[in-house]
Amino acid sequence: MFEKFLGGKTAVVTGSNSGIGLGIAHELARAGADIVLNSFTDAPEDHALAESMARQHGVNVRYIQADMSKGSDCRALIEQAGACDILVNNAGIQHVAPIPDFPVEKWDAIIAINLTSAFHTTAVALPMMRKSGWGRVINIASAHGLTASEYKSAYVAAKHGIVGLTKVTALETAKEPITCNAICPGYVLTPIVEKQIPDQMKTHGMNREDVIAKVMLQRQPSGQFATVEQMGGTAVFLCSPAADQITGTTISVDGGWTAL
Incomplete structure (x- = not known):
C-alpha cells in the first residue's frame, strides 16, 4: 500500500525482537525504512534476526541491546542509533495482582519500562527529528490506556500515562512537521x-x-x-502523508473493546 515511501528514514522500535514490536518493524521495513531493533537481551539470535530482516526487505537493520528500565540505556539507544526519524515506543511488561498484594518492585519495573522509557527515548529523539525536519513518534499504549481492568494497576496507570505523554509531545511539536500518536491495541x-x-x-x-x-x-x-501485521500497518499509515495532521490522538485497534 505504501511501497518504499519511507526510504531514507530510520525507525527505532523498542522491545522489537518479538510480538507487536517485531510486527511493526517488519511493516516499516517493508515501507523502506531502515530499522533499529531492540530488547534487553544481547544474544546471537537477536543479531541474526536483524540480518534476516535486512535480507528480507532490502534495508539496513541493526540490533542494539538496551535495558528499558534504565533511563541511561534508553537515551543511549537513541544516541547509538545515530538517527531517529520514526520512534516507536513499544517495550512493555505486565504483572497481575490486587493492589494490596502488588509487589512494589513489579510496580516500579512496569512504570519504568512501559512509561518512563518513552519519556527518555522521546527526549533524545525529538532534537534529531527537528534537525532532519521530519519525525513521527508512535507510542504503543493499549485499550487499557483508555479503560481499566481489575488487578492491573501498574499496567493501566502506565498506559494511561503513555496517552498523556502522547498528547503533551504532540502539543510541543504541533507547529513542526513532527507528529505523535498512540496506538491502543486490544488483544493481539x-x-x-x-x-x-x-x-x-x-x-x-x-x-x-x-x-x-x-x-x-x-x-x-x-x-x-488483532494481528501484529495490523499493528504494523497502522504504524505505517501514521508515517504517511495522509496522517500529517493526525497528532495527539489515540487509534484503537481493539475489535470494539473501548466502544462498550
Missing part, C-alpha cells in the same frame, strides 16, 4: 498470547475455541484477535 495474537492458550484451556476446562471466545476475547466484541 502474539507468541506470548499464543503460549497462554493451553494454560487457559487447562484452567477453565475448555477447548481452544471456547477459551479464546469466552475468556481471552470476552471483552473484544469482534471476537477476533
